[in-house]
Amino acid sequence: KQEVTQIPAALSVPEGENLVLNCSFTDSAIYNLQWFRQDPGKGLTSLLLIQSSQREQTSGRLNASLDKSSGRSTLYIAASQPGDSATYLCAVRSGNTGKLIFGQGTTLQVKP
Amino acid sequence: EAEVAQSPRYKITEKSQAVAFWCDPISGHATLYWYRQILGQGPELLVQFQDESVVDDSQLPKDRFSAERLKGVDSTLKIQPAELGDSAMYLCASSLVSSQETQYFGPGTRLLVL
Numbered sequence: 073k074q075e076v077t078q079i080p081a082a083l084s085v086p087e088g089e090n091l092v093l094n095c096s097f098t099d100s101a102i103y104n105l106q107w108f109r110q111d112p113g114k115g116l117t118s119l120l121l122i123q124s125s126q127r128e129q130t131s132g133r134l135n136a137s138l139d140k141s142s143g144r145s146t147l148y149i150a151a152s153q154p155g156d157s158a159t160y161l162c163a164v165r166s167g168n169t170g171k172l173i174f175g176q177g178t179t180l181q182v183k184p
Numbered sequence: 185e186a187e188v189a190q191s192p193r194y195k196i197t198e199k200s201q202a203v204a205f206w207c208d209p210i211s212g213h214a215t216l217y218w219y220r221q222i223l224g225q226g227p228e229l230l231v232q233f234q235d236e237s238v239v240d241d242s243q244l245p246k247d248r249f250s251a252e253r254l255k256g257v258d259s260t261l262k263i264q265p266a267e268l269g270d271s272a273m274y275l276c277a278s279s280l281v282s283s284q285e286t287q288y289f290g291p292g293t294r295l296l297v298l
Binding site: 161 | 217224227229232240273275279288
């Protein structure tokens with residue numbers, strides 16, 4: 073059974089700092105991995121999607137990497153801003169039905 | 185930019201009552217998902233549709249939950265009777281035909297059962 077873990081559960085950094093969020097999964101046989109952002113009480117916003125054949129994806133100040141063999145992904149945020157404060161969720165798709173298995177998320181606070 | 189629509193945004197009900205949530209996916213998206221997110225946790229899939237057919241409902245509590253997508257477009261998720269433990273955010277998502285595609289989520293319906 074696929075399990076997804078995100079560490080740490082919460083993170084507080086000063087504005088401008090570069091930071092890394094971690095995601096690990098137990099079964100390396102995945103189709104893809106997706107990173108989402110969730111603001112309090114809101115839905116999920118897709119940030120990056122990495123297919124199993126890819127090593128990384130970049131969008132603006134965000135860079136996500138994938139190491140299937142070790143069951144790990146990282147989300148790198150450069151030059152963090154207060155507007156980046158949110159919960160970040162990673163999710164893996166293991167089967168061919170599209171079902172996503174989510175981690176519990178990392179809640180990020182960027183202080184001005 | 186096209187978005188997934190959900191209504192209502194908030195719902196308060198008493199236990200044993202019936203509740204229903206509605207979702208309208210992005211136009212042209214054949215795959216529709218309903219997830220439940222308990223506070224402080226990641227979402228968990230309840231049911232997945234491909235057009236009007238159920239692909240996966242293994243985690244749907246079928247004694248009280250039902251879902252339909254009659255014309256393969258919008259969808260309704262129903263709970264009857266609601267229980268205190270059903271209090272959560274109910275999220276709808278959609279994707280293009282292939283299950284390899286990005287899933288796009290709606291704003292969710294927050295349910296509180298008293």
